[in-house]
Amino acid sequence: MTYNFNFSVIWRQFDVMLWGLGLGLLLAVISLAIGTVIGLVCGYAFRTNNKTLRGLVWGYVEFIRNEPLLLLIFFVYFGLPAIGIRFFDKYESFVITLSIYAGAYLTEVFRAGLTSVPERYVEAAKAIGLKPWQTQLYVVLPLTFRIVLPSLSNNLISLFKDTSLATAIAIPELTFTARQINANTYRVMEAWLTASLLYLATCYLIAIALRQIEKRYSVIK
Amino acid sequence: MSANPAASATSESAEPARNLLVARDVHKSFGQTEVLKGIDLTVTEGEVVALIGASGSGKTTFLRCINLLEEFEQGSITVDGDPVGYTDRGGSRRRLSEGRLAAQRARIGMVFQSFNLFPHMTAAQNVMLGLVKVKGMAKAEARSLADHWLARVGLADRADHHPYQLSGGQQQRVAIARAVAMDPRLILFDEVTSALDPELVSEVLGVMKDLAKSGMTMLVVSHEMLFVRDVATHVVFLDSGRIVEEGEPHAVFKNPKSDRLRAFLGRFTDIIGDITAR
Amino acid sequence: MQRTYLGELMKAKWSLLQGFITTMEISAIVIVIGLIAGMIGGLLLVYGPKPVRLLMRLYVDVLRGIPVLVLILFSYYGLALLGVNISAYTAGVVALAGFCSAHMSETFRGAIDSIPVGQTEAAKAIGLTFQQRFIYVLLPQAARRIVPPAINTAVEMVKGTTLLSIIGVLDVLLATQQTIARNYMVIEFYATAMLFYFVLNFTLSRMGAYFERRFGFIRY
Numbered sequence: 001m002t003y004n005f006n007f008s009v010i011w012r013q014f015d016v017m018l019w020g021l022g023l024g025l026l027l028a029v030i031s032l033a034i035g036t037v038i039g040l041v042c043g044y045a046f047r048t049n050n051k052t053l054r055g056l057v058w059g060y061v062e063f064i065r066n067e068p069l070l071l072l073i074f075f076v077y078f079g080l081p082a083i084g085i086r087f088f089d090k091y092e093s094f095v096i097t098l099s100i101y102a103g104a105y106l107t108e109v110f111r112a113g114l115t116s117v118p119e120r121y122v123e124a125a126k127a128i129g130l131k132p133w134q135t136q137l138y139v140v141l142p143l144t145f146r147i148v149l150p151s152l153s154n155n156l157i158s159l160f161k162d163t164s165l166a167t168a169i170a171i172p173e174l175t176f177t178a179r180q181i182n183a184n185t186y187r188v189m190e191a192w193l194t195a196s197l198l199y200l201a202t203c204y205l206i207a208i209a210l211r212q213i214e215k216r217y218s219v220i221k
Numbered sequence: 222m223s224a225n226p227a228a229s230a231t232s233e234s235a236e237p238a239r240n241l242l243v244a245r246d247v248h249k250s251f252g253q254t255e256v257l258k259g260i261d262l263t264v265t266e267g268e269v270v271a272l273i274g275a276s277g278s279g280k281t282t283f284l285r286c287i288n289l290l291e292e293f294e295q296g297s298i299t300v301d302g303d304p305v306g307y308t309d310r311g312g313s314r315r316r317l318s319e320g321r322l323a324a325q326r327a328r329i330g331m332v333f334q335s336f337n338l339f340p341h342m343t344a345a346q347n348v349m350l351g352l353v354k355v356k357g358m359a360k361a362e363a364r365s366l367a368d369h370w371l372a373r374v375g376l377a378d379r380a381d382h383h384p385y386q387l388s389g390g391q392q393q394r395v396a397i398a399r400a401v402a403m404d405p406r407l408i409l410f411d412e413v414t415s416a417l418d419p420e421l422v423s424e425v426l427g428v429m430k431d432l433a434k435s436g437m438t439m440l441v442v443s444h445e446m447l448f449v450r451d452v453a454t455h456v457v458f459l460d461s462g463r464i465v466e467e468g469e470p471h472a473v474f475k476n477p478k479s480d481r482l483r484a485f486l487g488r489f490t491d492i493i494g495d496i497t498a499r
Numbered sequence: 500m501q502r503t504y505l506g507e508l509m510k511a512k513w514s515l516l517q518g519f520i521t522t523m524e525i526s527a528i529v530i531v532i533g534l535i536a537g538m539i540g541g542l543l544l545v546y547g548p549k550p551v552r553l554l555m556r557l558y559v560d561v562l563r564g565i566p567v568l569v570l571i572l573f574s575y576y577g578l579a580l581l582g583v584n585i586s587a588y589t590a591g592v593v594a595l596a597g598f599c600s601a602h603m604s605e606t607f608r609g610a611i612d613s614i615p616v617g618q619t620e621a622a623k624a625i626g627l628t629f630q631q632r633f634i635y636v637l638l639p640q641a642a643r644r645i646v647p648p649a650i651n652t653a654v655e656m657v658k659g660t661t662l663l664s665i666i667g668v669l670d671v672l673l674a675t676q677q678t679i680a681r682n683y684m685v686i687e688f689y690a691t692a693m694l695f696y697f698v699l700n701f702t703l704s705r706m707g708a709y710f711e712r713r714f715g716f717i718r719y
Contacts, residue, residue: 003580066700067693068658070665071672075689082685164566168665175569182572188580192573200564290620319629327626337621341639350635351625396621403625 009185010194013177020174021198024163027095027173032156034099039106046111057107064104070165073097077169090169102159109155113148114140146217153210157203164199174198238265239301241407241438242287247296249282249462256282257293258462264407264455269439271449271470274459275485280442283459284409287440288329289322300329301406327355330400330408334415336392338384344371344395345380348402356403370398374428390421394428401432408432410441446489450474458482504687511678511688518674519695525592525670526657532596533652537603542633544608555604562601568662570594575666591663599656606648610641643711650707654700661696671695 010017042057064072076097077090087093117140125135167176178195182188242264249257256279264270272280285291287298289306298305305325307314317325338347348367352358358366371380374394384392393413400408410429414422426448433439433452443449449456450470457467460481466473477483508515543555562570574594578585585593614637622632664673675692679685 062701063697066654066697066704068661068672068696070661071689071692071696074672074676075693078679079685079689082683161566164568165662167568175566175572178569179572182576188576192569192577195569196565196573199566199569200561203564288624290623323623323626323628323631325626326623329624331621331624333617333621333624335615335617337615337617339618339621339636339640351627354631354635355626399625 003189005190006187007190007194009181009187010190013181014194016172017174017177017181017194017198020172020177021202023171024160024166024173024175025202027091027098027163027166027171028156028160030095031098031102031159032152034095035102035106035155035159036152038099038103039108039110042103042107043110043114046107047114061104061107064101065108069097069101069162070168072101073165073168090171094166094169094171098159098162101162102155105155105158106152109148109151110144113144113151116147117143149210149214149217153207153214156210157206160203160206161199238267240264241266241268241301242440243297243299244283244287245297247283247286247293247298249279249286249291249293256462257286259296260459260462260464262457262464264438264440266438267436268454269433269441269452270455270457271453272440272442272457272459273444273446273449273485278459279462280459281411284331284411284440284442287407287409288326288331290331292316300325303328305329323355327351327403328406330403330405332393332396332400332408332410332413334412336384336389336396336416338392338396338399340384343381343383344376344387344398347384347395348399351399351403366402367398370402371395373401373431374398375424388421389417390424393417393421393425397425397428397432401437407438407440410439410443412442412444414443414445446474446486458485460485502682502684504684507678507682507684507687508691511674511681514669514674514677515671515691518669518671521588521668522657522660522670525588525595525660525663525668526653528592529595529599529656529660530653533599533603533656534649536596536600537607537649540600540604541607541611544604545611546629559601559604562598563605567595567598567659568665570598571662571666587663587666587668591660591666591668595656595659595663598659599652602652602655603649606645606652607641609648610644611637613644614640646707646710650703650710653707654703657696657700657703 042060045053045057048054073094076087077093080086087096121139121143122135125139130138163173164175166173167179170176174195178191181191185191240263242262244260244262247257247260248255256277260279260283262270262283272284274280282291286293287300287305292306297307303325306322307316309315316322338344339350342350345364345367348370349360349363352363352366353360368377368380371377374397376391376394376398379387379391379395384395387395397413413429414425417425422445426445429439429441429448430452441449441453453470455467456470456473458465458473458479458481460479465479466477466482473482474486477486540555540559543551544559547555571591571594574597575587575590578590578593618636618640619632622636627635660670661672664670664676667673669677671692675688679688682688
């Protein structure tokens with residue numbers, strides 16, 4: 001059978017799609033930022049001698065990484081309000097879910113990153129008389145961020161793709177808008193081709209941009 | 222002790238030795254750079270031919286062309302009468318099929334600088350793989366042959382060790398056993414002691430000397446000048462992709478004709494001194 | 500009458516069991532297809548003739564650059580439009596298997612590429628053919644590097660099956676939601692589903708760790 005492409009419908013709603021794309025990116029960036037804080041804190045928790053703390057963090061990481069994101073989204077959005085934990089709106093609910101999800105992956109990233117800072121730099125920092133917190137703040141942390149930069153990039157791309165699940169709770173990001181165009185106009189191929197290409201191009205651009213940043217900041221060989 | 226009964230048989234008779242390897246005008250380029258500019262070389266049965274030369278002279282590349290680990294664009298190499306790698310069909314040069322290539326390679330042994338033992342197999346399994354899969358030998362028979370050759374290289378008690386449990390010298394001896402066990406017409410040795418710690422070099426050279434004595438035809442790329450002097454029957458000096466000088470080792474080392482060879486040998490002054498002292 | 504969790508669980512047991520079977524079935528199909536296709540795809544990425552290599556590269560990068568949910572929806576609405584009369588189940592499996600194959604191909608490629616060239620050369624030198632080199636030399640060594648990322652992908656695929664609930668495939672998640680719609684025990688039944696996915700994926704991860712140790716003796 002033949003299919004006649006007609007992209008005019010898409011062009012008419014292209015701005016809606018772009019807004020959806022932007023919204024997805026925004027949700028991903030916010031979640032990455034919160035997730036990074038969670039990951040750093042938990043990463044440090046892994047390095048303490050407190051076994052209970054380490055066990056809790058381990059439980060968090062293992063639990064979240066083995067759960068489907070969609071289930072977590074539903075649980076937070078539909079489940080938690082049932083026991084009195086309410087959120088401002090679905091955006092907040094989604095960002096919290098995605099941040100907790102990201103945090104589990106980023107904990108692993110920072111745990112590995114923190115341990116791979118060569119001991120000699122810590123010793124050098126001590127030798128010039130920096131206090132422990134200064135050593136962390138001025139030496140270990142900057143080095144850790146440079147080490148984990150590629151993983152952060154990959155996580156941002158994954159999170160951006162994960163924002164497509166927000167469509168399940170009717171957040172109007174790109175996938176949601178594509179579904180609406182699909183449903184309203186029956187321009188099935190056009191809608192999904194455009195959405196796919198937009199995702200693809202965005203992931204590609206993020207990857208390129210972040211590789212430039214990595215090149216600039218990768219000081220440790 | 223004979224690796225190659227045919228070899229000792231011919232050496233006893235008055236017949237002239239067969240030409241095992243005949244290379245004619247071999248050319249090879251990597252992109253724009255021509256690394257082999259027409260190599261002609263003949264190796265007769267039972268000979269130990271050493272290829273010497275500075276790094277980048279093309280000796281390793283030439284060695285790798287012989288079992289087609291490198292393709293070459295021009296010229297021909299025959300091993301035991303069988304043209305290696307390519308056929309002439311109606312005047313056009315064609316690469317042999319993968320199957321034919323594999324069969325040819327099975328008759329040419331090779332030992333590498335970096336051993337290249339299969340890390341997921343024990344020493345015995347390394348030796349057995351080709352015997353079982355290429356020669357179709359029964360496992361028990363292959364095992365006893367592997368044990369025989371591992372004993373010959375002094376590793377009878379290491380047959381069931383994995384490569385990571387062996388020293389470099391031991392790994393290289395397993396690699397030699399793996400090559401010899403296939404009963405090849407010719408074995409190629411590619412700087413086999415270069416990756417070894419100095420104290421492990423002699424154990425590998427010892428095994429090679431032993432093989433040479435048993436009549437195995439060997440083509441050796443080496444920087445071990447003492448070994449070359451004592452074991453090789455013929456030495457070939459390559460420079461910038463060409464054979465510059467060749468001959469009997471003592472003669473070549475004593476009276477180098479070209480400046481390039483003199484300069485090259487100058488780097489091994491202690492050994493040259495040793496040779497001229499004789 | 501007071502509703503109890505256990506009572507409701509008993510009431511929903513057939514529906515949940517159906518969901519369980521569907522989730523397990525789709526996961527297994529997708530992972531097996533992904534492994535086989537990934538092995539072929541990985542080989543093509545490394546040894547294929549240039550045009551094939553480029554096409555495979557395009558396939559792998561495109562599928563990995565698009566969210567799985569979009570692939571699923573595309574496959575669901577798109578295939579129906581092409582006149583292919585297929586169920587949501589099939590459309591979903593096609594999308595997930597395509598995605599899984601792309602990831603596995605990349606995993607296999609990485610594993611094959613990471614084996615030192617000398618291994619192939621040594622295998623050639625003793626006269627092994629291409630198939631023999633792959634089966635006896637490359638694959639056993641690649642296995643060790645393939646296991647951790649392949650297990651990760653497998654876990655991602657099990658998680659990915661939940662997305663099929665969006666197009667109406669009755670998996671564990673959809674069965675759970677239908678149960679909740681009847682009895683309003685939101686927390687209890689979502690928690691039950693969470694426990695299920697955790698046990699399944701955790702087991703998979705541990706299996707991965709076991710196989711990793713099993714191949715751990717390969718060192719260079």
